[in-house]
Amino acid sequence: MSALEHTTLVDRIRQLEREAQPLEPGTAERELLRHAVMESSERFLRNIETLKAFDDSEDKGIGLLQAPISERGIPLEAALELLEREVVRPGGNPASGGHLAYIPGGGLYHSALGDYLAAISNKYAGLFFTGPGAVRMENMLLRWVADLVGYPATAGGNIASGGSIANLAAIATARDAHGLKGRDFASAVVYLTTQAHHCIEKALRLAGLEEVQVRYIPIDERFRMRPDALEQTIAADRGQGLKPWLIIAAAGTTDTGAVDPLDAIATIAERERCWFHVDAAYGGFFLLTGHGRRVLKGIERSDSVALDPHKSLFLPYGSGIVVVRDARWLAATHRYSGHYMQDALREPGEISPADVSPELTKHFRALRMWLPLILLGTEPFRAALDEKLLLARYFHQEIQALGFEAGPPPDLSVVTYRWAPPGVSLERANQLNQAIVDGVRRDGRVFLSSTLLDGRFTLRMVALSFRTHQRTIDLALRILREQVAAIGA
Incomplete structure (x- = not known):
């Protein structure tokens, strides 16, 4: 490059810097904005x-x-x-x-301030290497949720954008935990009711499981799954050489707010060696109440659960949590890496959200949940x-x-x-x-x-x-x- 070309290049860079200056407002302009x-x-x-x-x-x-x-x-x-x-x-x-x-979202003011601070700091919350504090915050909140559900120390999860992604992550994990391959899909059976949220069927399709057998278990007069009908249906499927695989119960349906008899269903799932997932997107945080703990009894026996803080924890839209009883299964499904990430050494004992979710790009969602909880208590x-x-x-x-x-x-x-x-x-x-x-x-x-x-x-x-x-x-x-x-x- 000649001296003239170098000077021209530098002049152009400086000109573009001046033209881009509005992207960086000064103190006084920030105050006005x-x-x-x-x-x-x-x-x-x-x-x-x-x-x-x-x-x-x-x-x-x-x-x-x-x-x-x-x-x-x-x-x-x-x-x-x-x-x-x-x-x-x-x-x-x-x-x-x-x-x-x-099922309305919340809109807590404290959460809005948390989102503001998250956007200003623009902390990347996907990997422990680049955002150790942000990742520790998310994992601390997930541990709090796991304790609320009644899961053991082996549990782990992720704060996603909502219940749809949380349920998708759980279903994909259940697929891999049971070793289902393409040749198995046509004989694998999923059990739910007509009251299940439509995102469940969407998640099955997105997880490549559109060919699985789906059984809609009859419901009682209060729109809750009937355990006796579940048992009978599973027995009939086994008799036909099919493979009962996944039972999905609801802890608060969208239509009627019904809570399936989780404890009875958990007993059946354990006996039949089925993965037991609970969609508690709406009702999960009612576990904070005495009534909720009684109605949701048995949720602690599930293999995975989805809860939405933007529902029964009143946060703004865009917060869904998946927790899996054994975090190793969640990681086995979602952990991938690339050569350009070789500097991001994983810290022993600290799970990075990118390793347990479909997302690599990760908004600092934990701050909108942590700030109101740490300021106000439960x-x-x-x-x-x-x-x-x-x-x-x-x-x-x-x-x-x-x-x-x-x-x-x-x-x-x-x-x-x-x-x-x-x-x-x-x-x-x-x-x-x-x-x-x-x-x-x-x-x-x-x-x-x-x-x-x-x-x-x-x-x-x-x-x-x-x-x-x-x-x-x-x-x-x-x-x-x-x-x-x-x-x-």
Whole structure:
């Protein structure tokens, strides 16, 4: 390279450095950015009690597309106004206590601060070598969860993005732990119920197990797996030369909140030498309560479990945990490496998340969970969960007083119910309940959802947000009474 070429190269590098300078705001500019963003968050939180739980807007955020990404940016105030109007406002508001639909996420403020600090430090949390503190934090939290479940010291796990990935990791591990190969898939049998979350079947397909035999075990009147039917089905499969392999039970189904009889199922799994996985994405952290420990008895006998902190631990969306009784099986399925990682020497006794999950790139998710727990302790979480259990019982009682037909008493905090006046046909009752849930959504003060149970259009109420209190439930009951009057029923 000639001296002229070298000078030209250096000049160009310096020019590009100046042009890229906006990526590194100074102290004063950071203060302005932070103040504007915090003001936006405060506007949201100051009005959280009056914001709609569902905003059934006509435009559905289409205005966002009127400001496409371009060479030149727009002022922060304009960007925040666009965000608040076109993204935060329309649709569901899971941060609202009135979000009683599906299984809502939480949105703890302490977790938001944890995410902020995680993003600022940008600590890579995938390998112990590069992020020893971040990895120790995740493993400490996983040990706390394993102890909560009742697993031995051999247990290990991973904090993933949610229950779907957590269940996928568990199913892939179960596949390898039982030595299943392609030639075995057609004769291997999985046992679950029709109440299992759809991510289970998706996980089977993603794990290459689409050809396995899937048995849907009959459920009882409370939508829980029947152990006697499970035993009979396994015996019949063995008689046909098939290989019973995996039993998947639910600790809180999405539809009805039902908890399968885990202890009885664990006994069958042990006798039949099946891998026993519990999907506790919704109900797992109710183990913090006395009621939860009684209802979930037997979960400690499972081989693997999935729990979502962004559900019953109130964290923001994007946190799912898988824990396996023997971490060696989890590592055997997920541990891979490359030559470029040769410097990342593994520390004896400390598991790196990249070795026990599908992810190599790893967000520092542990911080959003650690910060609220270390600051607040577990006591307020237990109190909030106990409150939700009682709110579900309260709603179950009061909805019947309004003339609704209620489903079974809640195992956890989901209540099913429907408007079915005497003499009304099933088809007409389904239409009436559709009209009720549509009316509630248009009203927007609370957000309720529906499902289909045995052909019956059924309404659901989920008390899980830490902002949901008795006044919220009373408001929901009042709105339902209004909707019944509105449809002339």
